[in-house]
Amino acid sequence: MTPSIPFIDLKAQSNQIRDKINSRITQVIDHGGFILGPEVQELEDRLAAYSGAKHAISCANGTDALQLILMAEGIGPGDVVFVPAMTFVATVEVVPLLGATPFFVDVLPDTFNIDPKSLEQAIVDAKAQGLKPRAVIAVDLFGQPADYVAVNQLAQENGLVVIADAAQSFGGSSNGEKTGRLAQWTSTSFFPAKPLGCYGDGGAIFTDDAAQAELIKSLRVHGKGSHKYENVRIGINSRLDTLQAAILIEKLAIFESELQARQEIAGYYSERLQEYVDVPFVKENNMSAWAQYTLLCREREQLQERLKEKGIPTVCYYPIALHEQKGYLSYPCVSSGLKVSQMLAKQVISLPMHPYLDRKVQDYIIDTVIDSL
CATH class of the missing domain: 3.40.640.10 (Type I PLP-dependent aspartate aminotransferase-like (Major domain))
Structure with a gap:
């Protein structure tokens, strides 16, 4: 099941x-x-x-x-x-x-x-x-x-x-x-x-x-x-x-204890996934609140569909860069271009992330991601 x-x-x-x-x-x-x-x-x-x-x-x-x-x-x-x-x-x-x-x-x-x-x-x-x-x-x-x-x-x-x-x-x-x-x-x-x-x-x-x-x-x-x-x-x-x-x-x-749990969950995700996919990068001396745990994947649609079949929800934040949104086409953009924003819009995919994600469920998510890739 x-x-x-x-x-x-x-x-x-x-x-x-x-x-x-x-x-x-x-x-x-x-x-x-x-x-x-x-x-x-x-x-x-x-x-x-x-x-x-x-x-x-x-x-x-x-x-x-x-x-x-x-x-x-x-x-x-x-x-x-x-x-x-x-x-x-x-x-x-x-x-x-x-x-x-x-x-x-x-x-x-x-x-x-x-x-x-x-x-x-x-x-x-x-x-x-x-x-x-x-x-x-x-x-x-x-x-x-x-x-x-x-x-x-x-x-x-x-x-x-x-x-x-x-x-x-x-x-x-x-x-x-x-x-x-x-x-x-x-x-x-x-x-x-x-x-x-x-x-x-x-x-x-x-x-x-x-x-x-x-x-x-x-x-x-x-x-x-x-x-x-x-x-x-x-x-x-x-x-x-x-x-x-x-x-x-x-x-x-309880926020501080939840943040610590998020750190541990994100760390475990990265430890196990880093050999297979581009995991999140956190700058030295920075601490993320890990609102999302977001990967970069060129075959995003295929990965998302495979995870869905296994009961694992994912979200793509944000699939259309703002300068390409219909309501904002008329506003100016930097002359050097927005290539990174356009690339991310096509490749980012976020996995389940919250302080109460237990290790057994996280292992199931990770194993399914690895198998799918």
């Missing part, structure tokens, strides 16, 4: 902390503060302490987190925001929503994160086209932080705002600094499938700037001033509801 293997096993996690989550939910129902209740502030304090950032501000989802940051920086018509072509569409869609221009940059063939040399060329290209570079959104794809040393240096030289899109990397680190402190701004997502996920939608923003943190708090509540019915700026409605905050508090309490 073919086994049923979940790609991400949220039930196994909830079974570990079900009583604590139920207790937290009951507390919220009892006090009735369903919007920006006390658990929201508690979660924000805990997120800031965990990340090392001075301020963590929650919001409705990871996409809003990116938009709120751009709004706080006053980015709009006439401005260029550099984005990698290999990522989820949320990274780029917030840019034209504010009237700004996304400019596509290529990624590295080993980490899959933004290529600093491609970014450097894109900055030159944008200026030559009479455009105004304002910001770069560096995505930590699949859980590994981007090269923020290089990106921050380029940004400083060219007057750019750096935004770390850490939707997949919260819990990861680089050179001893955790996600949340690697760039001027950091956004993350608490979508259920993320390493730290809630039971709905949610997101957060990290910054060390107290004034900017207060600005974000205003923007997320309709541009609120000193009270609910004073609106001092144009804002949006992007509040994390209290029930999700309560759930995340309990999930954050």
